[in-house]
Amino acid sequence: MDKKLVMLGMIIGSTIGAYVPVWFGASVFSFSSVLGTAIGGIFGIWIVFKLFN
Numbered sequence: 001m002d003k004k005l006v007m008l009g010m011i012i013g014s015t016i017g018a019y020v021p022v023w024f025g026a027s028v029f030s031f032s033s034v035l036g037t038a039i040g041g042i043f044g045i046w047i048v049f050k051l052f053n
Contacts, residue, residue, distance in 0.1 A: 005048050013044020 017040015021032040 001049070001052060005052060006045055009044035009048035010041045011044070013040040013042070013047070014038075016040050017043070 014037045017036035017038070018028065018033045020036050020040075021030060022028055026032050
């Protein structure tokens with residue numbers, strides 16, 4: 001597995017995960033955005049592993 005793909009999946013997942021709570025009225029700096037960043041990053045890495053393994 002290429003490290004660049006894993007990093008790209010993490011970045012895209014983290015970005016999307018951070019903005020999901022913003023769509024529902026929360027701040028970018030809220031706890032829910034921080035939690036969404038972590039969950040989105042893990043989900044992005046998981047997607048990359050599923051697609052390329």
